[in-house]
Amino acid sequence: MTSIDQTQAPLPGSVDMIESAPDIGRGMEFIEKARQIHKKYPLFDGHNDLPWAIRNGFDMKLSNIDLSKNQKDLKIDGIPWGCLHTDIPRLKEGGVGAQMWSVYAPCSISGPAAVQVTLEQIDLVYQLCDKYPETFQMAHSAAEVRSIFAKGMIPSICGIEGGHQIGGSLRALRMFHRLGVRYMTLTHNGGPGWADPAVNLDGSFAHEAPLGGLAPFGKEVVKEMNRLGMMVDISHVHEKTMLAALDCSRAPVIFSHSSTRALCAHPRDVPDDILTRLKTNGGVVMIVFLSKFVAGEFWVRGGKVGATIIEVADHIDHAVKVAGVDHVGIGGDFDGGSLFARGCEDVTCYVALTAELLYRGYTEEQLGKILGLNAIRVMEECEEVALKMKEEGELASEAHYGKELYETNIMKGVK
Numbered sequence: 001m002t003s004i005d006q007t008q009a010p011l012p013g014s015v016d017m018i019e020s021a022p023d024i025g026r027g028m029e030f031i032e033k034a035r036q037i038h039k040k041y042p043l044f045d046g047h048n049d050l051p052w053a054i055r056n057g058f059d060m061k062l063s064n065i066d067l068s069k070n071q072k073d074l075k076i077d078g079i080p081w082g083c084l085h086t087d088i089p090r091l092k093e094g095g096v097g098a099q100m101w102s103v104y105a106p107c108s109i110s111g112p113a114a115v116q117v118t119l120e121q122i123d124l125v126y127q128l129c130d131k132y133p134e135t136f137q138m139a140h141s142a143a144e145v146r147s148i149f150a151k152g153m154i155p156s157i158c159g160i161e162g163g164h165q166i167g168g169s170l171r172a173l174r175m176f177h178r179l180g181v182r183y184m185t186l187t188h189n190g191g192p193g194w195a196d197p198a199v200n201l202d203g204s205f206a207h208e209a210p211l212g213g214l215a216p217f218g219k220e221v222v223k224e225m226n227r228l229g230m231m232v233d234i235s236h237v238h239e240k241t242m243l244a245a246l247d248c249s250r251a252p253v254i255f256s257h258s259s260t261r262a263l264c265a266h267p268r269d270v271p272d273d274i275l276t277r278l279k280t281n282g283g284v285v286m287i288v289f290l291s292k293f294v295a296g297e298f299w300v301r302g303g304k305v306g307a308t309i310i311e312v313a314d315h316i317d318h319a320v321k322v323a324g325v326d327h328v329g330i331g332g333d334f335d336g337g338s339l340f341a342r343g344c345e346d347v348t349c350y351v352a353l354t355a356e357l358l359y360r361g362y363t364e365e366q367l368g369k370i371l372g373l374n375a376i377r378v379m380e381e382c383e384e385v386a387l388k389m390k391e392e393g394e395l396a397s398e399a400h401y402g403k404e405l406y407e408t409n410i411m412k413g414v415k
Contacts, residue, residue: 027359034354038095044372046286046331047257081338107190162188168401183231213244229386252282257331286331309343
């Protein structure tokens with residue numbers, strides 16, 4: 001049973017912290033305008049690991065936590081960074097309008113066990129919607145994202161964070177889609193064996209791409225995702241995998257939680273030549289807030305180590321400059337790591353980031369696209385590609401990676 005320490009001093013929300021930090025609070029004069037923009041346009045965040053945090057910190061039991069209450073001052077065993085970044089009061093304070101929930105399993109779990117854990121994580125998202133029906137509702141299409149947001153609720157979709165989670169089975173992928181999964185990251189750290197990752201299982205950088213990006217089965221995965229209308233996510237992948245996915249995908253891709261490599265030389269981040277290709281592919285890079293992907297491990301501003309909301313906004317600027325404003329979004333990665341950019345410590349930060357962008361001169365129309373309209377458009381276009389492939393008579397792929405989990409008569413030599 002998880003133990004919770006309620007004696008800790010409350011941790012400040014992002015807006016409160018920024019107001020007391022003049023070196024990064026220059027946009028706060030626009031905070032009320034930012035809140036109004038969030039009411040009009042859905043902030044569609046590309047990646048939140050709350051389901052995994054609940055698994056680790058609360059024994060996967062929603063009965064152990066009340067997300068209708070602010071949890072920022074509760075110390076939780078099992079969560080390395082101490083406290084949740086996400087709960088309903090803070091989602092509302094941050095103006096979150098729609099959420100892609102990561103249904104993650106690490107690459108240290110593989111095969112049938114990874115499939116089972118993924119199913120359990122999907123179930124947890126459904127439980128969130130069942131326990132808090134006034135706040136969350138599952139969305140299976142772009143149209144449902146729009147309609148649920150219009151009702152004042154947070155549309156929720158599931159995203160698998162690693163191709164290893166399908167266990168080498170496109171049949172499993174198809175069933176995950178039926179359960180509401182609407183994107184899959186092709187690799188996590190270590191990779192699935194059929195796509196090259198940016199980072200190895202031990203956390204070291206993967207300098208080589210022995211598969212050249214995607215093995216033949218990896219290309220089948222992309223094709224099948226296109227056929228289903230599932231977004232292809234190329235965060236976490238090697239640069240050659242980014243290129244290979246862009247080469248073979250008929251639909252726009254996403255980076256659900258990445259930043260720009262020109263401003264931060266981490267292999268998880270996106271090089272300019274890839275950003276440029278988003279213009280023709282139609283995809284979106286959703287800027288992440290973890291400091292090591294924003295400014296590296298040793299960035300210092302105001303005498304403090306770590307990136308800030310200023311550097312997060314710099315990545316948005318750069319992505320807009322290179323890819324265009326139609327190809328940029330937000331993917332915070334909350335509850336998925338520690339040491340977030342200062343001013344972006346939890347899900348309350350989004351309105352403060354919007355205020356910083358207003359300070360920089362972004363228009364309401366531009367901000368609407370960055371906050372969520374671009375991501376919704378990608379969902380719509382993936383759905384359109386799926387319909388076109390259905391009209392063309394494209395049938396489900398029968399490809400499989402690795403050893404089958406069953407024996408057929410042909411495999412036994414029986415005629």
